[in-house]
Amino acid sequence: MKSICVYCGSNFGVRDSYLEAAHTGLSDLRVVGSMHERKSLMADLSDAFIALPGGLGTLEEFCEVATWTQLGFHRKACGLLNIEGFYDRLLSFLDYATEEKFIRPEHRAIFISEDNPVQLIEKLNNFDIPVLSKWLDQESIQNIDFHELIE
Structure with a gap:
């Protein structure tokens, strides 16, 4: 893995540990004209993605x-740097959505979490991204009687 995109907010929150995790060892900074251009550039340049604690933009x-x-669309690992348990509630939500069958267990595994950046990068390097078929294909969707589901 050569390049990792790190998402971090424009605000560092209330804990010093969040600030300490952000912007250390920055090797490349790109200024772009729009969010769309930013996302496209980061996806093209990155071999993996890490989210530091952040707000709605980071999460989105x-x-x-x-x-x-x-x-x-790509085969790139996605990690959450879970500093001081920041992402514990998100991970619990993902577990619950998996239990309720909204997320496949294989898809839940896409969200790799670790509180140590070195260990997170190691996990990202070793992650085998699953290749899965979709739950429903076009033919299956066309054969669903949605009126029956509502009743």
């Missing part, structure tokens, strides 16, 4: 690249 960008992995 990270979930998008994880969804791209799920859908097979």
